[in-house]
Amino acid sequence: MEAAIEVADLRKTYRGRRTGEVRAVDGVSFRVERGEFFGILGPNGAGKTTTLEIVEGLRRPDSGDVRLLGRSPWPHSPELTRRLGVQLQASAFFEFLTVAEQIGTFAELYGATKARAAEMLDLVGLSEHVHMRCEKLSGGQQQRLSIACALVGDPELVFLDEPTAALDPQARRNLWDLMRAINDEGRTVVLTTHYMEEAEALCDRVAIMDAGRIKAVDSPAEFVRKLDAPTRVTVAAGQLDDARIAELAIDGTAAAADGAVVFETRDPRKLLTALASDGALEGLAVRTANLEDVFLHVTGREWRG
Numbered sequence: 575m576e577a578a579i580e581v582a583d584l585r586k587t588y589r590g591r592r593t594g595e596v597r598a599v600d601g602v603s604f605r606v607e608r609g610e611f612f613g614i615l616g617p618n619g620a621g622k623t624t625t626l627e628i629v630e631g632l633r634r635p636d637s638g639d640v641r642l643l644g645r646s647p648w649p650h651s652p653e654l655t656r657r658l659g660v661q662l663q664a665s666a667f668f669e670f671l672t673v674a675e676q677i678g679t680f681a682e683l684y685g686a687t688k689a690r691a692a693e694m695l696d697l698v699g700l701s702e703h704v705h706m707r708c709e710k711l712s713g714g715q716q717q718r719l720s721i722a723c724a725l726v727g728d729p730e731l732v733f734l735d736e737p738t739a740a741l742d743p744q745a746r747r748n749l750w751d752l753m754r755a756i757n758d759e760g761r762t763v764v765l766t767t768h769y770m771e772e773a774e775a776l777c778d779r780v781a782i783m784d785a786g787r788i789k790a791v792d793s794p795a796e797f798v799r800k801l802d803a804p805t806r807v808t809v810a811a812g813q814l815d816d817a818r819i820a821e822l823a824i825d826g827t828a829a830a831a832d833g834a835v836v837f838e839t840r841d842p843r844k845l846l847t848a849l850a851s852d853g854a855l856e857g858l859a860v861r862t863a864n865l866e867d868v869f870l871h872v873t874g875r876e877w878r879g
């Protein structure tokens with residue numbers, strides 16, 4: 575079976591009188607398999623939205639190729655469009671329409687039934703707000719409505735562009751559950767995000783994007799494993815004398831700072847067992863490497879998403 579998405583060497587430069595030339599997408603290639611949950615992770619301005627818009631067929635690249643479900647998105651074909659779900663930014667809503675009218679418009683576009691529209695509102699937890707005007711919805715509710723609109727046509731391939739941006743942590747986690755459910759139904763999901771923990775929690779594979787380029791693609795777990803970084807174990811100072819600290823640091827390093835002792839070790843189990851038997855677990859914090867460390871490693875820059 576062909577891939578859900580194949581992208582080869584996309585390039586797009588914006589030219590503005592004030593901004594000059596901006597190489598928003600600078601030779602991007604990737605492949606997404608059917609059923610995959612694929613993430614594009616990068617800081618603001620990395621080129622994620624431009625890439626997504628090109629892949630969706632909403633924007634023409636200067637050069638490069640896109641295949642969606644084995645076909646080119648240009649020229650537009652209703653047959654292909656029906657198989658795609660594109661979540662538009664909530665700001666694209668007609669604010670004077672009610673929730674029911676908004677999703678009804680999408681349902682008509684996709685030839686979906688009223689029952690399907692109601693089912694999608696139920697899925698995203700908006701059934702009780704069908705008569706509310708879109709402008710009265712909270713940020714999280716608007717994001718959920720935009721996802722419901724993207725799903726109403728029963729798409730095989732769903733594009734979500736920073737769906738949890740500007741949401742509070744609880745609303746963000748609720749949306750994570752919804753996104754997981756969409757993928758569990760067998761749909762391919764492409765998500766852009768600048769939240770590390772979101773990419774880590776949801777994606778089968780993540781493309782790390784910076785300055786218009788994809789720097790690396792892998793699963794979050796593999797990224798971290800290949801980094802082969804030590805685990806950092808911190809305990810409050812004053813529980814261990816210097817000789818014992820030196821003894822425990824035998825497989826790694828130890829440093830005292832700000833009332834804490836920080837160990838870096840590749841054998842955290844052994845260290846934690848020793849700390850437990852010393853009764854020195856006050857202020858314990860264990861930090862393993864995460865995608866933030868990976869970002870630093872692959873781009874050479876600190877993460878400032």
Ligand SMILES: Nc1ncnc2c1ncn2[C@@H]1O[C@H](COP(=O)(O)OP(=O)(O)OP(=O)(O)O)[C@@H](O)[C@H]1O
Pocket residue numbers: 588589590593596597598616617618619620621622623624625768
């Ligand atoms: N229509 C446009 N005209 C001119 N420049 C643009 C346009 N859209 C984006 N850019 C510029 O292209 C670069 C990439 O923007 P893009 O929106 O694709 O990045 P992004 O990773 O999605 O960032 P964000 O998270 O801020 O949306 C940025 O420098 C941006 O200022």
